[in-house]
Amino acid sequence: MNEAETKFKTMFVSTEETKAIWILTINNPPLNIIxxxxxxxxxxxxxxxxxxxxxxxxxxxxxxxxxFSMGADITEIASIDNAAQGRVLAKRGQDLYDQVENSDKPIIAAINSMCFGGANELILACHLRIASEKSKFAQSEINLGIIPGWGATQRLPRLIGTSRARKIILTGDMITAQEAYDIGMIDEIVQHGEVLNRSMEIAKKIIRNSQFAVAYAQKAIREGMKKSLSEGIKIELDCFEQVCASEDMKEGIHAYINKRQPQYKNR
Incomplete structure (x- = not known):
């Protein structure tokens, strides 16, 4: 992927030098509406x-x-004439955000500023959330006479607990980055202007590891969260079995014993 190859109207997409890290910048001014x-x-x-x-x-x-994004286009919501149209709109967002959550390749949200409504639902589907100290969050659909339709009623309680999620969803209140961090909705707060740099640092740490192992770790976490603890442990067992048969497992152990950096082949 390279910006010269594909042009978009609502985003920029670029890669760093090795092409291992992709950066998608939502660019739909003034408020990066979805x-x-x-x-x-x-x-x-x-x-x-x-x-x-x-x-x-x-x-x-x-x-x-x-x-970061102020969420869904209000004019599109206002154009809904019946329940069937509302279902179509919700299903579209749910399907895309499911793809994000179900990705074996990690997806990081680098939240640089205001993140409301449907945009907040997008970051909930991401695997890690790094936020600027000036960022603010809201699940504000209730203030429009509707409810979240792109996954927040399900992902937010799983992330921060039912009671805290209910308060955010039922009041539509805005919370600060510090409040979001305190309840576990975001993973780190960084100085304003440093959110992308910090996200890149984390990304580079992840890509130094075996991507074969990363994918199975993602699968174990994702699929296990859908099951009971005992069922999740069995999923972890199956994933552990698969990575133990990999070339990367042998390389990682040998590199550690010989005090050198591993050279993973991601298989």
Whole structure:
């Protein structure tokens, strides 16, 4: 992927030198609203990211200082005339955000500013969330007479607990980065302007590891969270069995014993 190869209307997509780290910057000024065009382009990027063997990490951030994204396009919501149209709109977002959550390749949200509504649902589907100290969050759909439709009623309680999630969803109140961190909704707070740099640091740490092992760790966590603890342990057992048969397992152990850096082949 390279910006010269694919042009988008609502985002920039670039890669760092090795092409292992992709950066998707939501660019739909002034508030980086999520529109049907964004969804169409996002679907294209996800497909390319999943298929590209060189791509290891995707970082999603927002352009400018005003917003990571203020969420769904209100005019699109206002155009809903009946329940069936509402279902179509919700299903579109759910399907795309499911692709994010179900990715074996990690996806990091680098939250640079305001993150409301459908955008908050996007970061909940990501695997790690790094936020600027100036960022703010809200699941504000209730203030429009509706409920979240792109996954927040399910992902947020699983992430921070039912009671805390219920308060955020039922009040629509905005919370600060510190409040989001304190309840476990985000993983780190960094100085404003450093969110992308910190996300890149984490991404580089991850890609130094065996991507074969990373994918199975992702699978064990993802699938195990859908099951009881005892069933999840069995999923971990199956995944552990698979990585123990890999070339990377042998390389990792030999490198550790011989005090050298491993040279993983990701298989």
């Amino acid at each position: 529109t049907p065009v964004f969804f169409a382009e996002f679907e294209v990027v996800l497909k390319q990211y999943f298929q590209d063997r060189e791509a290891k990490i995707l970082i999603i951030t927002g352009a400018g200082d005003r917003a």
